[in-house]
Amino acid sequence: MKRFLYLMMTMAVVCAFAQQQRQVDRKSRTSPLGYDDTPVLPGQKWKVHDIARPRPAMVTPGAKPGDPPSDAVVLFDGKDLSQWLEGGRGGAREARWKVENGYFECASGTGSVFTKEKFGDVQLHIEWAAPPEIEGSGQWRGNSGVLLMNRYEIQVLDSWENPTYADGQAGSIYGQYPPLKNASRKPGEWQSYDIIFEAPKWEGEKLVKPAFATVFHNGVLMHHRKEIIGRMAHKVVGTYAPHGPEEPLGLQNHDTFVRYRNIWVRRLGTYDQE
Numbered sequence: 631m632k633r634f635l636y637l638m639m640t641m642a643v644v645c646a647f648a649q650q651q652r653q654v655d656r657k658s659r660t661s662p663l664g665y666d667d668t669p670v671l672p673g674q675k676w677k678v679h680d681i682a683r684p685r686p687a688m689v690t691p692g693a694k695p696g697d698p699p700s701d702a703v704v705l706f707d708g709k710d711l712s713q714w715l716e717g718g719r720g721g722a723r724e725a726r727w728k729v730e731n732g733y734f735e736c737a738s739g740t741g742s743v744f745t746k747e748k749f750g751d752v753q754l755h756i757e758w759a760a761p762p763e764i765e766g767s768g769q770w771r772g773n774s775g776v777l778l779m780n781r782y783e784i785q786v787l788d789s790w791e792n793p794t795y796a797d798g799q800a801g802s803i804y805g806q807y808p809p810l811k812n813a814s815r816k817p818g819e820w821q822s823y824d825i826i827f828e829a830p831k832w833e834g835e836k837l838v839k840p841a842f843a844t845v846f847h848n849g850v851l852m853h854h855r856k857e858i859i860g861r862m863a864h865k866v867v868g869t870y871a872p873h874g875p876e877e878p879l880g881l882q883n884h885d886t887f888v889r890y891r892n893i894w895v896r897r898l899g900t901y902d903q904e
């Protein structure tokens with residue numbers, strides 16, 4: 631019995647010492663900045679943990695989720711539509727949508743709006759709210775749309791207890807693919823889209839890569855790198871037609887009073903040393 635107790639006490643002392651050693655080690659541990667004696671990664675010019683591989687640039691994230699990071703282009707500051715134009719039969723003009731209380735709202739009798747600046751591959755954050763007062767039904771309830779490159783539409787619609795065709799509800803790639811789920815909030819409540827968009831690529835008149843979209847609605851995945859069939863179209867299959875590598879971001883006027891705020895994009899640069 632005595633020997634057993636002695637053994638246990640010895641083990642306890644050893645364990646305490648080891649624990650102390652571990653704590654000391656934790657504070658002074660370092661790791662190599664990289665290696666130059668590791669195998670080359672398949673399809674890359676870099677080795678595993680390559681010491682020579684450049685490290686990505688710092689980006690300061692937004693102070694809270696949804697805020698623009700430091701390298702974003704902020705397209706609406708809550709005050710004016712100076713970065714937007716309005717389309718129409720007479721050509722582009724200054725946007726006339728109503729600005730109030732930190733948001734802007736589609737105005738009846740005006741055209742769709744689009745940014746002065748053009749974009750290709752982007753990460754886009756945008757917040758919208760369907761009108762608090764329910765008017766009409768189906769496609770007449772809070773219809774608008776995020777028009778990527780002014781032609782590929784992620785549908786904005788009040789899809790809270792408002793049945794319509796599946797490829798036309800909120801979060802759909804309009805006329806092509808329904809969203810994976812319906813994550814709609816009630817009319818009047820603010821909602822978010824986070825979109826990763828890959829622009830189509832052309833060689834002259836020939837499409838060599840279609841567009842792809844990944845879409846989150848209120849943080850819920852709607853599309854995972856879905857291939858876009860063509861431009862937005864109603865009751866027909868949308869098709870592609872050549873356009874520039876960068877085009878404006880548009881917001882559709884469908885004659886309902888949809889509101890927008892907190893809009894920012896990041897151009898999707900590639901990591902320098904791929």
Ligand code: MG
Binds near residue numbers: 775786
């Ligand atoms: Mg629409």
